[in-house]
Amino acid sequence: MVLSHATSDSDGSVHSTFASRYVRTSLPRFKMPENSMPKEAAYQIINDELMLDGNPRLNLASFVTTWMEPECDKLIMSSINKNYVDMDEYPVTTELQNRCVNMIAHLFNAPLGETETAIGVGTVGSSEAIMLAGLAFKRTWQNKRKAEGKPVDKPNIVTGANVQVCWEKFARYFEVELKEVKLSEGYYVMDPQKAVDMVDENTICVAAILGSTLNGEFEDVKLLNDLLVEKNKETGWDTPIHVDAASGGFIAPFLYPELEWDFRLPLVKSINVSGHKYGLVYAGIGWVIWRNKENLPEDLIFHINYLGADQPTFTLNFSKGSSQIIAQYYQLIRLGHEGYTNVMENCRENMIVLKQGLEKTERFNIVSKDEGVPLVAFSLKDSSCHTEFEISDMLRRYGWIVPAYTMPPDAQHITVLRVVIREDFSRTLAERLVSDIEKVMHELDELPSRVIQKISLGEEKSEANSDNLMVTVKKSDIDIQKQRDIIKGWKKFVSDRKNKTNGIC
Amino acid sequence: MVLARTATNSDESVCTMFGSRYVRTTLPKYEIGENSIPKDAAFQIIKDELMLDGNPRLNLASFVTTWMEPECNKLIMDSINKNYVDMDEYPVTTELQNRCVNIIARLFNAPLEEHETAVGVGTVGSSEAIMLAGLAFKRKWQNKRKAEGKPYDKPNIVTGANVQVCWEKFARYFEVELKEVKLSEGYYVMDPDKAAEMVDENTICVAAILGSTLNGEFEDVKRLNDLLVKKNEETGWTTPIHVDAASGGFIAPFIYPELEWDFRLPLVKSINVSGHKYGLVYAGIGWVVWRAQEDLPEELIFHINYLGSDQPTFTLNFSKGSSQIIAQYYQLIRLGFEGYKNVMENCIDNMMVLKEGIEKTERFNIVSKDQGVPVVAFSLKDHSFHNEFEISEMLRRFGWIVPAYTMPADAQHITVLRVVIREDFSRTLAERLVADISKVLHELDTLPSKISKKMGLEGVADNVKGKKVERELLMDVIVGWRKFVKDRKKMNGVC
Numbered sequence A: 001m002v003l004s005h006a007t008s009d010s011d012g013s014v015h016s017t018f019a020s021r022y023v024r025t026s027l028p029r030f031k032m033p034e035n036s037m038p039k040e041a042a043y044q045i046i047n048d049e050l051m052l053d054g055n056p057r058l059n060l061a062s063f064v065t066t067w068m069e070p071e072c073d074k075l076i077m078s079s080i081n082k083n084y085v086d087m088d089e090y091p092v093t094t095e096l097q098n099r100c101v102n103m104i105a106h107l108f109n110a111p112l113g114e115t116e117t118a119i120g121v122g123t124v125g126s127s128e129a130i131m132l133a134g135l136a137f138k139r140t141w142q143n144k145r146k147a148e149g150k151p152v153d154k155p156n157i158v159t160g161a162n163v164q165v166c167w168e169k170f171a172r173y174f175e176v177e178l179k180e181v182k183l184s185e186g187y188y189v190m191d192p193q194k195a196v197d198m199v200d201e202n203t204i205c206v207a208a209i210l211g212s213t214l215n216g217e218f219e220d221v222k223l224l225n226d227l228l229v230e231k232n233k234e235t236g237w238d239t240p241i242h243v244d245a246a247s248g249g250f251i252a253p254f255l256y257p258e259l260e261w262d263f264r265l266p267l268v269k270s271i272n273v274s275g276h277k278y279g280l281v282y283a284g285i286g287w288v289i290w291r292n293k294e295n296l297p298e299d300l301i302f303h304i305n306y307l308g309a310d311q312p313t314f315t316l317n318f319s320k321g322s323s324q325i326i327a328q329y330y331q332l333i334r335l336g337h338e339g340y341t342n343v344m345e346n347c348r349e350n351m352i353v354l355k356q357g358l359e360k361t362e363r364f365n366i367v368s369k370d371e372g373v374p375l376v377a378f379s380l381k382d383s384s385c386h387t388e389f390e391i392s393d394m395l396r397r398y399g400w401i402v403p404a405y406t407m408p409p410d411a412q413h414i415t416v417l418r419v420v421i422r423e424d425f426s427r428t429l430a431e432r433l434v435s436d437i438e439k440v441m442h443e444l445d446e447l448p449s450r451v452i453q454k455i456s457l458g459e460e461k462s463e464a465n466s467d468n469l470m471v472t473v474k475k476s477d478i479d480i481q482k483q484r485d486i487i488k489g490w491k492k493f494v495s496d497r498k499n500k501t502n503g504i505c
Numbered sequence B: 001m002v003l004a005r006t007a008t009n010s011d012e013s014v015c016t017m018f019g020s021r022y023v024r025t026t027l028p029k030y031e032i033g034e035n036s037i038p039k040d041a042a043f044q045i046i047k048d049e050l051m052l053d054g055n056p057r058l059n060l061a062s063f064v065t066t067w068m069e070p071e072c073n074k075l076i077m078d079s080i081n082k083n084y085v086d087m088d089e090y091p092v093t094t095e096l097q098n099r100c101v102n103i104i105a106r107l108f109n110a111p112l113e114e115h116e117t118a119v120g121v122g123t124v125g126s127s128e129a130i131m132l133a134g135l136a137f138k139r140k141w142q143n144k145r146k147a148e149g150k151p152y153d154k155p156n157i158v159t160g161a162n163v164q165v166c167w168e169k170f171a172r173y174f175e176v177e178l179k180e181v182k183l184s185e186g187y188y189v190m191d192p193d194k195a196a197e198m199v200d201e202n203t204i205c206v207a208a209i210l211g212s213t214l215n216g217e218f219e220d221v222k223r224l225n226d227l228l229v230k231k232n233e234e235t236g237w238t239t240p241i242h243v244d245a246a247s248g249g250f251i252a253p254f255i256y257p258e259l260e261w262d263f264r265l266p267l268v269k270s271i272n273v274s275g276h277k278y279g280l281v282y283a284g285i286g287w288v289v290w291r292a293q294e295d296l297p298e299e300l301i302f303h304i305n306y307l308g309s310d311q312p313t314f315t316l317n318f319s320k321g322s323s324q325i326i327a328q329y330y331q332l333i334r335l336g337f338e339g340y341k342n343v344m345e346n347c348i349d350n351m352m353v354l355k356e357g358i359e360k361t362e363r364f365n366i367v368s369k370d371q372g373v374p375v376v377a378f379s380l381k382d383h384s385f386h387n388e389f390e391i392s393e394m395l396r397r398f399g400w401i402v403p404a405y406t407m408p409a410d411a412q413h414i415t416v417l418r419v420v421i422r423e424d425f426s427r428t429l430a431e432r433l434v435a436d437i438s439k440v441l442h443e444l445d446t447l448p449s450k451i452s453k454k455m456g457l458e459g460v461a462d463n464v465k466g467k468k469v470e471r472e473l474l475m476d477v478i479v480g481w482r483k484f485v486k487d488r489k490k491m492n493g494v495c
Helices: A039-050 A070-078 A091-107 A126-148 A165-173 A192-198 A221-235 A323-361 A388-397 A427-446 A450-465 A477-499 B039-050 B070-078 B091-107 B126-148 B165-173 B192-198 B221-235 B323-360 B388-397 B427-446 B450-461 B468-491
Strands: A119-123 A156-160 A177-181 A203-209 A241-244 A268-274 A286-290 A302-306 A309-313 A364-366 A375-380 A404-406 A415-420 B119-123 B156-160 B177-181 B203-209 B241-244 B268-274 B286-290 B302-306 B309-313 B364-366 B375-380 B404-406 B415-420
Touching (some): A039 B070, A039 B091, A070 A323, A070 B039, A091 A286, A091 B039, A126 A165, A126 A203, A126 A241, A156 A165, A177 A192, A192 A203, A192 A221, A221 A241, A302 B165, A323 A375, A323 A427, A388 A404, A388 A415, B091 B286, B091 B323, B126 B203, B126 B268, B156 B165, B165 B177, B177 B192, B192 B203, B192 B221, B203 B221, B375 B388, B388 B404, B388 B427
Parallel strands (some): A156 A203, A241 A268, B156 B177, B203 B241
Antiparallel strands (some): A268 A286, A302 A309, B268 B286, B364 B375
16 A cells, blocks of 8 residues: 655745745855855845845935836846947947947047047046056156156146045045145035146146035036146146046036036046946946046057957956946937937936025035035034934935035035936925925934033932932033043044945035 | 818838838938937848958857847846845845855855855956956955065066966056066967976966966866965965966866866965856946955955945946846856756867867867867868968858867967857857858868969069079968968957
8 A cells, every 4th residue: 555645845946935944044155155145036036135235226425327118127137138348249339339429529529530539438437547547647648758758657637525435545545645625614526726826847747526525516627727738838748637427427418518528628538427327227337538648548448350350449348248338329329419418407406406405404514515516415504413414314214315415625524415306306306305304303302412401410320329419510611622622622522434435415 | 162282292101111211321420410210210220230240159269158149138137237236225136146146156166165155256258357366466466475574566577478368468458577488389288287386476466367368278276276276385375377268267167076276276366257258147247256355355345235225345346237147147047057968068069079070070179178168179281272360261161160279379370270069059050060060161272262363473473493592482482471460360359
């Protein structure tokens, strides 16, 4: 007689994901697991853990695009397995990159003939773009100095202290000295006059930012150009300008077309822009454009032969995905001039709505300007009881991610909260944010200040310990003042450490 | 009386895609168009143009992964809008990167304690990884020389001539001299003895490749280590080794676990591997791991404070997508040791099938070895009528993309065809490829040679005997020209 055998130890594939043993065990953190696990389990476990990440669309800290049309998502997914660098195998994708470069160069008024191809390349972001541009300047300067028989060992670059961290990386990794123009209270961008004063014979270029990360302001590139032209005439050097238009490059041509900041100015030799900021593409694409061939030294370019034609390449990364390049081309033809202008105008409108809502609370100073990148940077009028960092923490409970930063030298005492208005930040969300900020302010007003709380704790203790309940409530004023100073000093020390390198991006 | 008005100029949204005006006009190529176009039109037009790209899965030139499971594709799409560098906002994603670094470091036998965190970082590919590793070596060497009071303006790096182009980029952009060990016929990797000889006091490191791009061979890192230990003892220098395990890093631990090439060798200070090659993730992810904290100079690291704790970062790229990092973690836990081993063993089996099929045609020499990256590199036995480039072009008609390359100096006269066996290259495809190669050979046999055709026309017109000398001259000129063209094509980005 055959006994039927009940399936007690079912095959793993029968179990529903949350009934299986995979949700009971700890995920490998340090060592590769010995055995495989079913793909559904792997998917579910990782998906679940990722739920605890912030919501990208509520991340008001970032300029980087967080939403694209479903059609574009489809294009991205179908090209996710194309390695961009295989130019031979994917000639159309390479062609699309070349078209994007040409379009962006024309957007920046590069002095090109009717059918002349632009000089530029797609990168993984503005960091790579800036490093390539910096390398080109460094090599051009070295060649010039060698021809003149002068020393080439101390190149430097002049920028404002408000530069994004990738300029510091460039300086450190490529051994170029970084000469920073310090900021001052109320003036949070690079002062063109001070910059030109700092230029010397070893300066490879002056870097101006169109759209400072701190408050969105556009630097006055025209003034810098004019001052530098004069200085070049006097000294006989030919110090060029690079414009870091990471944010502003896709805003200025549509909102402020008369603003002269690009190749219309003769000393501007290269420009970088982030496709993944206001180019409206997901993270992972940047562009760098040179004015013309002579601004890109030939010995930096590697020549690859494809389809019998020469394809010059000059990038730090080799293999990378093609999706973002195709997505950038999609956006450029899908939106066109009209579409980009509409999106930027909407962003600016929503920025004004948010700004006015904040002004109405009468608790904040608005640090950002109306002209520039659509963002609102604001700081508390009265920061004696509470700081911007506390507001930032409390807003997180509502789901909003609004970062607080201290300004770089010499304005370190100013802390700002910054909200970036991206394409997908609608008016409804702006109004909701204002009301949530008001709620937070009410809550904070109820809370005693953290500093004062410590001091009053000290006072209460001394009251309780003493038999004499009428002990003087105020300890000696000097003690309290000393304590306050110590605590303030310590707070500043901690916030400096916390925020100086908080990767403002 | 109201006249009914028929809609003659229909609203655009009514038109079918291929009936609309968008397929009649030229797409903007040089300037941004003035007006927007509907998203369906944009999508369709771009998609159609992209049909003319090669099929990624038939691209047998590339090591880079071209297929992942649908579950992983879902994870990728969900995280496509996360900017990796926002560590504050996406702490879990950052944690996943750290876990991957630890797992990979231990895979390479880094000398770490049970819960000690490894030193390493995720990059956009092996190019960035190599540049970071090279930067670390350069800075370390400079600091040492400064402390000794010696000049530090002429750093150099010793590699084989078979290195991938990113080492040349590193050398050129970071101003380090590249000292290449030349190859020789039959020996297509770096000779450890010659390499050790080339080391001098300005050498910042010696770079060995585990999985040469040309024929998949593993270099003898152990021998290099032993020779260099001896040389260091003699000279008092401390020249370290970097292993470029872009392809081999995810193969050797599973197929050849006793092969000593990683941190088990004391002079190996850093290793890079491409997650997007045999790490089985789509293009856009690489890893570099250092042996210990002291091998990565502190001054190169930028410290970012997140969640109250310190997250050190050292990368060239800042903003980038998070998808590939999540995909790498998925693969590491989904497959585990067992899964990766199975995949690699399958690749090796399919490589043998392909190799045997090609050997059976009796027209090719196999240039690749059995041990190493699963690649079949082969060249024609008889070059007099046709060459490998023609075979490569004819295979394209069948849909296969099989590249032909010339070897670097000093073996430039050898041309090889190379087929990379990836995870998704099944046995069926291997057998089909062999059949198609046989077809191509038959076709070529019927075609007159491009050279002899030229020659033939001449020979018929002239006195055959008397023109023998001229013929030889012509032959020399043509061979020389062919070599010149092939050499120019040499920079074909062997990758």
